[in-house]
Amino acid sequence: MVGWAFLAPNLVLMIGFLFVPIVLAVQLSFQETRGFGDPQWVGLANYRTMVEDPDFWRSLANTILFTAVTVPIELAAGLGLAVLMNSALPARGLLRTLLVLPMVVSGVASAMIAVILFYESNGLVNKVLETLGLDRVGWQSEGAPAMVSVILVAIWLRLGFNMVIYLAGLQSIEPELYEAARIDGASRWQQLRSITVPLLGPSTFFLLIMNVIASFQVFDVIFVMTGGGPSGATSVLVTYAYRNGFQIREQGYGAALGIVILLITLVFTFVQWRTSRTRDLAG
Amino acid sequence: MVSTRRIAGVAAVAALTTAVAGCAGFTGGGGGGGDASDDTLTFTTWASESEQAAFEDLVAQFEEESGATVELNVVPYEQMFTNIDAQLGSGDAPDVFRVDYGNLGVYSSQEQLLDLSSYFSQDEVDAFTPAMWEAVSYDGAPYGVPHQTDVSALLVNLDMLEAAGIDTSTLPTTQDDAWTWDEFAEVATQLRSSLPAEQYPFVVNWQQGGVLRWLSWLFQAGGTLMDEDGAPQIDSAEGAAALDFTRSFYDQQWVPPASTPTGTVYADSLFSEQTTAMAFVGSFLVPDLDYFNEFEWTALPMPRDERGATDLGGNALVATADAANPDLAAEFLRFMASEDAMSSFCGATNELPTLTALEGDAVEFAIRPDLMPVFVDQATTIEPDDVRQLTSPAIAEIGVAMSTELEAAFVQGQSTEDTLANLSAAISDATGQ
Numbered sequence: 257m258v259g260w261a262f263l264a265p266n267l268v269l270m271i272g273f274l275f276v277p278i279v280l281a282v283q284l285s286f287q288e289t290r291g292f293g294d295p296q297w298v299g300l301a302n303y304r305t306m307v308e309d310p311d312f313w314r315s316l317a318n319t320i321l322f323t324a325v326t327v328p329i330e331l332a333a334g335l336g337l338a339v340l341m342n343s344a345l346p347a348r349g350l351l352r353t354l355l356v357l358p359m360v361v362s363g364v365a366s367a368m369i370a371v372i373l374f375y376e377s378n379g380l381v382n383k384v385l386e387t388l389g390l391d392r393v394g395w396q397s398e399g400a401p402a403m404v405s406v407i408l409v410a411i412w413l414r415l416g417f418n419m420v421i422y423l424a425g426l427q428s429i430e431p432e433l434y435e436a437a438r439i440d441g442a443s444r445w446q447q448l449r450s451i452t453v454p455l456l457g458p459s460t461f462f463l464l465i466m467n468v469i470a471s472f473q474v475f476d477v478i479f480v481m482t483g484g485g486p487s488g489a490t491s492v493l494v495t496y497a498y499r500n501g502f503q504i505r506e507q508g509y510g511a512a513l514g515i516v517i518l519l520i521t522l523v524f525t526f527v528q529w530r531t532s533r534t535r536d537l538a539g
Numbered sequence: 540m541v542s543t544r545r546i547a548g549v550a551a552v553a554a555l556t557t558a559v560a561g562c563a564g565f566t567g568g569g570g571g572g573g574d575a576s577d578d579t580l581t582f583t584t585w586a587s588e589s590e591q592a593a594f595e596d597l598v599a600q601f602e603e604e605s606g607a608t609v610e611l612n613v614v615p616y617e618q619m620f621t622n623i624d625a626q627l628g629s630g631d632a633p634d635v636f637r638v639d640y641g642n643l644g645v646y647s648s649q650e651q652l653l654d655l656s657s658y659f660s661q662d663e664v665d666a667f668t669p670a671m672w673e674a675v676s677y678d679g680a681p682y683g684v685p686h687q688t689d690v691s692a693l694l695v696n697l698d699m700l701e702a703a704g705i706d707t708s709t710l711p712t713t714q715d716d717a718w719t720w721d722e723f724a725e726v727a728t729q730l731r732s733s734l735p736a737e738q739y740p741f742v743v744n745w746q747q748g749g750v751l752r753w754l755s756w757l758f759q760a761g762g763t764l765m766d767e768d769g770a771p772q773i774d775s776a777e778g779a780a781a782l783d784f785t786r787s788f789y790d791q792q793w794v795p796p797a798s799t800p801t802g803t804v805y806a807d808s809l810f811s812e813q814t815t816a817m818a819f820v821g822s823f824l825v826p827d828l829d830y831f832n833e834f835e836w837t838a839l840p841m842p843r844d845e846r847g848a849t850d851l852g853g854n855a856l857v858a859t860a861d862a863a864n865p866d867l868a869a870e871f872l873r874f875m876a877s878e879d880a881m882s883s884f885c886g887a888t889n890e891l892p893t894l895t896a897l898e899g900d901a902v903e904f905a906i907r908p909d910l911m912p913v914f915v916d917q918a919t920t921i922e923p924d925d926v927r928q929l930t931s932p933a934i935a936e937i938g939v940a941m942s943t944e945l946e947a948a949f950v951q952g953q954s955t956e957d958t959l960a961n962l963s964a965a966i967s968d969a970t971g972q
Binding site: 291481485488505 | 628645747795796797799801802803935939
């Protein structure tokens with residue numbers, strides 16, 4: 257009873273703001289509606305449309321590409337920075353703060369800064385490239401550079417979070433282990449590979465899931481920086497769902513896309529959870 | 540068509556998750572009651588700085604005259620219709636809101652708006668430009684008042700033109716001497732050869748919600764988008780001419796490559812920062828440009844081919860079907876569309892009136908009045924048949940397809956034939972014809 261009492265506030269919030277909306281979204285995904293007026297029940301039509309929709313597949317492929325590139329870099333760079341910040345570095349506190357700062361700034365505000373940097377006609381990045389005698393890059397008119405720009409910004413935004421989690425993990429590793437390894441003649445690289453990385457397993461597992469979910473749900477950075485363009489080159493599942501639900505007013509189709517994003521995320525989390533259970537217990 | 544207000548994207552996206560403050564929920568129906576709460580109207584709009592000041596003045600004036608209270612709620616343009624849609628869906632919409640003519644058709648065809656037939660006498664209806672009254676009507680009934688209109692013209696940076704060796708004393712000023720497509724192409728070619736690679740001859744304002752402005756080129760070529768039943772007419776020689784000419788803007792590098800229909804960089808920004816020497820821009824942006832531009836600039840008529848044409852910008856004011864006090868809402872609309880109110884609003888915001896009495900030089904424009912005759916003159920190129928097509932309830936959906944198809948044609952190498960065929964299919968889908 258006491259347990260339930262403690263649980264109740266969270267449970268009420270989760271039911272109200274999570275489970276009920278999910279059920280309503282499922283219901284919406286079986287309808288054709290603009291969000292107002294009379295909705296029409298269309299069964300699985302929205303899902304059938306999705307299977308035949310090249311823009312959906314393109315957005316899915318872009319999402320997978322975005323995830324496959326951002327997640328390993330975020331993990332590796334987060335770990336590298338955490339190791340660096342864990343060592344006796346001058347002005348360590350200041351550097352840590354600088355790295356974590358993007359985390360506390362709104363994603364939209366950060367993306368606005370990125371827009372100024374990557375603005376094609378006279379943004380800072382192109383100006384610097386020009387000064388260095390290099391060609392200007394079509395950040396807003398060419399697909400590949402546009403994708404690179406959103407990936408760079410997404411990594412910059414998430415790096416601090418990865419570093420903080422790894423830093424916490426690093427500080428829980430006994431210094432005696434490194435001392436013993438050094439006595440045995442292990443190099444710094446061997447110490448990193450054989451002590452740090454394995455003992456950070458639970459942190460890596462947690463970060464892997466968090467980063468993959470965040471990458472699958474990326475919205476703000478892309479919406480503000482490229483709006484999914486040029487020509488759909490940076491369209492990902494959530495921006496595509498938003499476009500359908502709110503810009504084209506096909507709310508049923510938008511909801512169906514949302515449900516697919518939910519299912520993909522759930523499946524991935526489940527697979528990760530099953531395959532990484534032992535590592536989860538290792539810490 | 541949408542007169543896109545350039546409001547910081549920050550606010551727009553932040554607002555995706557933020558409910559509109561100050562929109563008191565009106566759930567009651569019925570009207571004409573006399574109790575105190577019925578003396579309050581909620582009015583939601585987006586507005587530029589000059590528009591907001593004009594709206595505030597007029598609201599205060601209406602409150603004084605009627606004794607009613609109007610809760611004015613100004614929201615960023617980007618979140619306007621997402622919010623209105625959600626509020627209509629939950630029965631929580633404002634009593635009165637501002638809407639562009641394209642979106643108006645979506646709402647009126649879904650029975651979301653108050654039918655104003657019984658609130659306006661024939662004399663009052665006749666005071667409006669017929670095409671504009673048509674723009675707020677659906678199935679013969681009016682669902683709003685045409686509050687202002689807005690057309691695009693061609694703004695030019697005089698310094699950049701002179702630097703390219705173009706004699707600015709011979710620039711066209713009226714519809715009669717407007718450049719033909721060929722003459723316009725010559726100017727663009729001359730500019731291209733003199734400008735450095737990172738600067739461009741011009742930019743067209745067909746980004747995002749402005750995609751329907753491409754129809755100006757179709758109409759100039761003498762083409763039609765769809766007939767009165769909604770059957771597609773675009774797959775024609777005129778359609779091909781318009782598409783080929785506008786595609787050449789990208790092929791010839793006359794426009795910045797990022798300024799495509801799905802691009803996020805707007806024409807007025809590129810013009811202000813002198814990335815382009817000329818820009819197709821609506822008059823509503825003149826106050827902003829006057830503030831930002833640090834060079835000599837003027838406005839010219841749009842080029843013409845078979846005929847002159849421009850886009851139908853501007854907005855209507857509408858009352859929702861569930862307005863708590865429909866009589867008061869209608870009274871407010873009548874007030875806002877009255878001669879005095881419209882004259883002061885248009886004068887302060889460089890927008891064009893929709894009342895025949897205010898046509899010509901009846902409105903005193905506050906900012907750059909020297910440019911406004913070009914826009915007023917340009918507005919005369921809008922034909923009733925253009926309005927019919929631009930205000931079809933299906934136009935919003937067609938615009939979405941047009942954005943994708945034009946992008947494919949302009950920068951992805953899709954053929955004219957395929958593009959016109961795809962556009963025809965999209966029109967059929969949207970209109971059911």
